[in-house]
Amino acid sequence: MQTITTLLRPVRWQILLAVLASALSAAAGIGLVAWVNRALESGLGDTAAALGLFGGLVALVFASGVCAQVLLVRLGQGLVCRLRLQLVARVLGTSLERLESLGAPLLYNALTRDITAVASAFKQLPIAVYNGLLLIAGMVYLAWLDWALFLVTLAVIALGVWGDILLGGRVKRLMRRVRQLDDTLFEQFEAAVEGRNELGLSRPRRRHLYLNRLQPAAAESMRAATRAEALWAVNLNWTTALVFLLLGAVFFAGTAWELVTREVLVGYVLAIMFLRTPIATILDAVPAVMRGNVALGAIDRLALGRAEDFTEADGGEPLPPFRELVLRGAGYRYPGGGGEPGFQLGPLDLHIRRGELIFVVGGNGSGKSTLGKLLTGLYLPGEGVVTLNGRPLDAAAAPRHRAYFATVFPDFYLFADVLDERGNDGGVDARVEYYLARLGLEDKVSVREGRLSTTALSQGQRKRLALLLLYMEDRPVLLLDEWAADQDPVFREVFYRELLPELKAAGKTVIAITHDDRYFHLADRVYKLDSGQLVSWERQGAVFSEQ
């Protein structure tokens, strides 16, 4: 429960205050019951004084109750808000490898369903704390009234708790199963949304998705959830029956067998009737709390990184100019699956200097994008060393290493907000308009206060916008992974013959992953990858030619 402890620690004093206010309200409530009992037995005495005491107790119940509830609700909502922000900050602070191995559906499930479940549990927390304290105050009063009868009460409570534990364990197991099935459902939701083109064309595929993937998971989830709720309903009614059994026992003990005095009898009956509501309320809250607990367990199992701290401004000391990027025996291996070892890139040796235009080429699956992620520090080397300006890339050096790069990978995400080199979104419009015209997008997209008017464009146009974002960030090293693959021949020509040379002339280092062999001669150097290994381009006997 690492998540919950880090969330609760900063508000421990507010929690204490809320618990104290709840305790005061609970004590005043039980005090009222005790006062009514005493008045029934011994009479009111001075009516004015009695009225004053009664009114005072009612006012105290009201004021401390409101105070406790408001404090607890504010705490609950504050925790939910912080949990949401903390979870997203942790996703942002998690390594790419971990995020890739988890996959989008698991993360979306955590960010939506799990957070909602934890939020519902937190909302029950104030109610449970308040009613729990009411229950404790009631118990103290019952013990004070009659010890022997209180022991009987404890025995009945033990019976109730036994039922809770017995059924609670099974209910929790079922809830865990429902949570697992949620992940399966989210995978299918992703397929239903992301596969809209393929599904739109193929009824057999839609039918398969619906009947063989969605429906079985949804039905099993429903069965497990229904069973869990039904078991808890049995428990609720079992508790209600126990409360009435206790009432009956007290009643017969006081009337038929005259084992307790009338004062004790009336006090017990009043107190038990009064305590029925808190007992039912607490038991009602238990399933939501269990679900929240299961959800927190699922969030913890994601093993996300530490939340990134965004309170500090970006910038700090400026980056020294880029000089060189060197790989010495550097390699990276993907984790394997199903008994098969993962793909191995390297070990590789290469040297990239400032202002060079480097092409990385090779067949599909040869490791080009993996090399791109290793060069940019998105992946850390599993063997050998990657150094930038002589500094080895490791977890500590990674943020600074990455700050030198701007990339467009094939699975890029196009942000509508344009940031400049210092991470600001203000005052960028004039430069954005210049680049929009340069990239032939001025009729399609406009910019206002650093925000692009649209990103709903063709793939080639979206890639041009991604390049625009990269221009604006103005980083020293650019990595473009098959950027030109979606461009028309005219713009492809502009890219290789104008844009890349211009970037080089501006002192940028450009690493382009490409299949466009008719432009290979424009590069300062070409690295060819084959099954994760670098093979000499010259030894391939290739001829740079303009076709």
Ligand SMILES: Nc1ncnc2c1ncn2[C@@H]1O[C@H](COP(=O)(O)OP(=O)(O)OP(=O)(O)O)[C@@H](O)[C@H]1O
């Ligand atoms: N996230 C991943 N997890 C596990 N293995 C992966 C992952 N991504 C890629 N691979 C493996 O690494 C190999 C190299 O992939 P990579 O994307 O680097 O190839 P590429 O040369 O860029 O291919 P392409 O030209 O098709 O884009 C693939 O054959 C694949 O088996």
